[in-house]
Amino acid sequence: MAPTSWTQLSGHKNTFVFHKSGLLYKKCDGNEALAYESLMEEATMKPFVPNFYGCLTVNGSCHIAIDNLLYHFDNPYIMDIKMGSRTFLEDEISNAEPRSDLFEKMVKLDPSALSDEEKQAMAITKLKYMQIREQLTSSSKLGFRIEALLKTNLHQTKKDLAFVNTKEQVKKVLREFLPTDRGQFHEILDRLDLIQSSFKCSSFFESHEIVGSSILLVYDSDKVNIWMIDCAKTVSLPKAITIDHVSPWVQGNHEDGYLFGLENLISIINELKHEIFCLLIDL
Numbered sequence: 001m002a003p004t005s006w007t008q009l010s011g012h013k014n015t016f017v018f019h020k021s022g023l024l025y026k027k028c029d030g031n032e033a034l035a036y037e038s039l040m041e042e043a044t045m046k047p048f049v050p051n052f053y054g055c056l057t058v059n060g061s062c063h064i065a066i067d068n069l070l071y072h073f074d075n076p077y078i079m080d081i082k083m084g085s086r087t088f089l090e091d092e093i094s095n096a097e098p099r100s101d102l103f104e105k106m107v108k109l110d111p112s113a114l115s116d117e118e119k120q121a122m123a124i125t126k127l128k129y130m131q132i133r134e135q136l137t138s139s140s141k142l143g144f145r146i147e148a149l150l151k152t153n154l155h156q157t158k159k160d161l162a163f164v165n166t167k168e169q170v171k172k173v174l175r176e177f178l179p180t181d182r183g184q185f186h187e188i189l190d191r192l193d194l195i196q197s198s199f200k201c202s203s204f205f206e207s208h209e210i211v212g213s214s215i216l217l218v219y220d221s222d223k224v225n226i227w228m229i230d231c232a233k234t235v236s237l238p239k240a241i242t243i244d245h246v247s248p249w250v251q252g253n254h255e256d257g258y259l260f261g262l263e264n265l266i267s268i269i270n271e272l273k274h275e276i277f278c279l280l281i282d283l
Ligand code: I3P
Pocket: 012, 087, 105, 126, 130, 133, 212, 232, 233
């Protein structure tokens, strides 16, 4: 039966409009539409992103129309994994305007990260906020973080996940989330391997920095799928810049750490596979 609602696990509030046809309309500043247009033209990447149907005006503002990836799932388990070791664009570094809303969020997360000046001003820059989030989570260390997840009887909040930092902590969250069915577990690994090998030979991937984008992992009792979503901060690299998506970021080199994160994610899930299924004989 077609779903009558849709679940948003993370990202900005009030940016999605659910449509019962199986499409989602997402508020867009133009950049994301450009990224999706290019992705639709590239056979290598297209199977791993939601289909994009163009832009339209909804409630007076520009939206992109994309597939609702949850449409064919029944009570799905959903995990949003934010990829990359850098979650802000290099352009955002020059924005030195301190923000009080981010200060409020940081007070709740980790007040010890605030300097005396920031406490006095009750404001911090977006760069500082994003970098602390990267360090508190596994983004800096592993090149990805578990941003949100939804599983029947297990709805971990963003705050719970904001401190999932070490490999062992990430592994524990994944162990509790991933399917216990061996076939489905293998399907997840196969799909991730395919994403990794396809991205490595994609010209889109070669020519873009991919920041703040997520891997969406969804499964229900009989289906598994994984996509790349959230292209709002996926931008063309400046001419003459090439990146390998693995090397550490230093200002100006545009490295995003996407493949570093994907490699680590796959390796952790592989370790889990051995730990969970090692007692079962492979027939
Ligand atoms: C937000 C998160 C978003 C980011 C947003 C942050 O932090 O990093 O990805 O939006 O910036 O506040 P948190 O996850 O702790 O809530 P962008 O990716 O669009 O930069 P914003 O407040 O400027 O929207």
